[in-house]
Structures are given as structure tokens and as C-alpha cells.
Amino acid sequence: MAQEVINIRGMMCGHCQSTVEKAIKAITGVKSVKVDLGNKQATVEYDPAITDINKIKKAVTDAGYEVVA
Numbered sequence: 001m002a003q004e005v006i007n008i009r010g011m012m013c014g015h016c017q018s019t020v021e022k023a024i025k026a027i028t029g030v031k032s033v034k035v036d037l038g039n040k041q042a043t044v045e046y047d048p049a050i051t052d053i054n055k056i057k058k059a060v061t062d063a064g065y066e067v068v069a
């Protein structure tokens with residue numbers, strides 16, 4: 001299991017937070033996700049044999065938010 005922290009730009013409220021959470025959770029291979037609105041970070045635990053961090057970042061982008069490198 002791998003854990004990664006992603007910095008996200010564009011989250012303004014609890015609705016944004018749950019949108020990002022749902023988008024990441026929907027990916028096969030993601031075990032858990034915790035989005036911190038204050039720090040604008042998502043902590044994702046995933047199985048690297050099933051998915052990868054780029055797919056997770058893409059889900060955030062597709063949901064309408066920006067991933068900060």
C-alpha cells in the first residue's frame with residue numbers, strides 16, 4: 001500500500017472537499033482518502049499494483065480542481 005499527499009488548489013468549502021473526496025474514492029485501487037480543506041491537501045492511500053498517483057491526480061483535475069506540483 002502506498003500513501004501520497006496531494007496539494008490541491010481551488011477548494012473553497014465543504015462541498016468542494018466532498019467532491020474531491022468522492023472523485024478520488026471512485027478510483028479502483030484507492031483504499032482511503034482524507035481531504036483537509038484547511039491545508040488544501042488530500043492524503044490518499046492506494047494499491048500501486050492497481051492504480052497510480054497520476055490517475056488520482058487526473059481525477060482531481062477532472063473534478064475541476066488544480067493539482068499543485
Ligand SMILES: [Cu+2]
Pocket residue numbers: 011012013014015016017
Ligand atoms: Cu466549494
